[in-house]
Amino acid sequence: MFRAFGRWMKSLGYFFSGNMDASRRNLDSNPHVMAARYDDIVRDKTRRFHEYKQAVAGLIAQQELKIQKAKTLTEEVRRLESLKAGALAKAKKKVEELKGQGVPQDEIRNNDEYMKCLSAYNDFTSTLTEKTEHLDELDGDITEYGNRIEEHKVQMRGLMREIDKLREESKEAVADVISAKEEKEIADALAGLSQDGSDAELQELRKLRTEMKAEARISKELSGTNTKVQEEEFLAYARQSEHSDEFDALIGLAESAESSAPAAESQEAERLPGLPE
Numbered sequence: 001m002f003r004a005f006g007r008w009m010k011s012l013g014y015f016f017s018g019n020m021d022a023s024r025r026n027l028d029s030n031p032h033v034m035a036a037r038y039d040d041i042v043r044d045k046t047r048r049f050h051e052y053k054q055a056v057a058g059l060i061a062q063q064e065l066k067i068q069k070a071k072t073l074t075e076e077v078r079r080l081e082s083l084k085a086g087a088l089a090k091a092k093k094k095v096e097e098l099k100g101q102g103v104p105q106d107e108i109r110n111n112d113e114y115m116k117c118l119s120a121y122n123d124f125t126s127t128l129t130e131k132t133e134h135l136d137e138l139d140g141d142i143t144e145y146g147n148r149i150e151e152h153k154v155q156m157r158g159l160m161r162e163i164d165k166l167r168e169e170s171k172e173a174v175a176d177v178i179s180a181k182e183e184k185e186i187a188d189a190l191a192g193l194s195q196d197g198s199d200a201e202l203q204e205l206r207k208l209r210t211e212m213k214a215e216a217r218i219s220k221e222l223s224g225t226n227t228k229v230q231e232e233e234f235l236a237y238a239r240q241s242e243h244s245d246e247f248d249a250l251i252g253l254a255e256s257a258e259s260s261a262p263a264a265e266s267q268e269a270e271r272l273p274g275l276p277e
Helices: 002-028 031-100 105-109 112-190 198-222 225-251 254-271
Strands: none
Touching: 031 105, 031 112, 105 112
16 A cells, blocks of 8 residues: 555656646746846856956966065165175275285184175175075966966956857847747648647638528528529510510511411421321
8 A cells, every 4th residue: 555655656746747847848948038047157157257357366466466576586686696796895805905914814814894794795695595596486486377377368268258159159049949939830830730729710610601601591592582583584584585576676587587486386296296286
């Protein structure tokens, strides 16, 4: 019993799902519904395109920040190189000056001014090395950002073309659906499959026309109209015959017609023997 009930419930579910699928198909095939669905898809893809564009814009902003930082760092490197060169030049000048005075090299190395130039030179060299390494890293990041941005731009162009194609496809799809519906209705009408009831209505009108004509004919016969029409026809023929006899008499053909009458009567008598004269 439970199995039978389960099969019944499953069959009922198939029935409703089938009806729902058929209804959904009829609704989806409506041109207005189809156009609206395409519009939803285009809007969704456009929204995602703008989100993608904002993300790419963020990458471009990061690249611009690194470019500005690289420019600033490049100026610092140039300044450090100048300072380094200045410290070296000043140290050389001081060494030459001390050598000219006959100061030994050990004392020259311990000279305060020489020590300041040496310390500054070392600091500038160390800082310059650090800044140069950082600048190299920035150059690498900028190049990587540029490559990634170009790849994303290519994908964005593809998305834009896809959205434009969807807009065109939407118009073509709606036009195809409308044309297909029109062709189907025409084909159904020509094949007698139209569901508008026009064939049945036409058959009913033809039947009614036949019945009305039959009723009119019966009414005409019952009212004696046909007899009157026949009498009128006979009278018309009689009047025409009288006019013909009068015309024959006027033109001299009446005598020959009268003389031909006995001859015709004698011939008729010969054909019918045994009759009293």
